[in-house]
Amino acid sequence: MSNEHSYRIESLRDLQSVLGMAGRMASKGLEAGPVELVLRRPGRVLSQNAKFHAMITDIHRQAFRGYSFDGVKAVLVNQFAQEMEEQGTPLAKPGERVWDWKTKEPVYVRPTTTKFRKAEAAAFIEFLYSTGVELDVAWSEPALKVYDEYREAA
Numbered sequence: 001m002s003n004e005h006s007y008r009i010e011s012l013r014d015l016q017s018v019l020g021m022a023g024r025m026a027s028k029g030l031e032a033g034p035v036e037l038v039l040r041r042p043g044r045v046l047s048q049n050a051k052f053h054a055m056i057t058d059i060h061r062q063a064f065r066g067y068s069f070d071g072v073k074a075v076l077v078n079q080f081a082q083e084m085e086e087q088g089t090p091l092a093k094p095g096e097r098v099w100d101w102k103t104k105e106p107v108y109v110r111p112t113t114t115k116f117r118k119a120e121a122a123a124f125i126e127f128l129y130s131t132g133v134e135l136d137v138a139w140s141e142p143a144l145k146v147y148d149e150y151r152e153a154a
Helices: 010-033 047-065 067-086 118-134 142-152
Strands: 098-099 107-108
Touching: 047 067, 047 118, 047 142, 067 118, 118 142
Parallel strands: none
Antiparallel strands: 098 107
16 A cells, blocks of 8 residues: 555545545555544645746746756745745745754755645745746746736636
């Protein structure tokens, strides 16, 4: 049995189907040891990360080509987290500084976009757009689509 399975339930019919499947999977999983069943309300859609990436890709390619995509993303997320903190609305799951006892220096673990709440994700899209404008980024079609979808939803 793999580590985690997630099923979205939107109707009573979905509920019956998923409960039956979960029961069968839990029964089989119990042969190898305890299992855990978690219920929660769905958060923001993980596809939003792909949307962020379209905008970050444009910023990376046009303004910071000498750095890796991951490096540029880390800087943008860090700047966004700092801006939210300055505005008095810090991220629900901010980054942290952890002491490395071997090198005797702090290590920064940036916030992860997958843990952004819906409002934070929307604010991050706005932040990316305004950052790109400041950097004279010519938005690609995918990035423009992301921003237009965001504005329509807002």
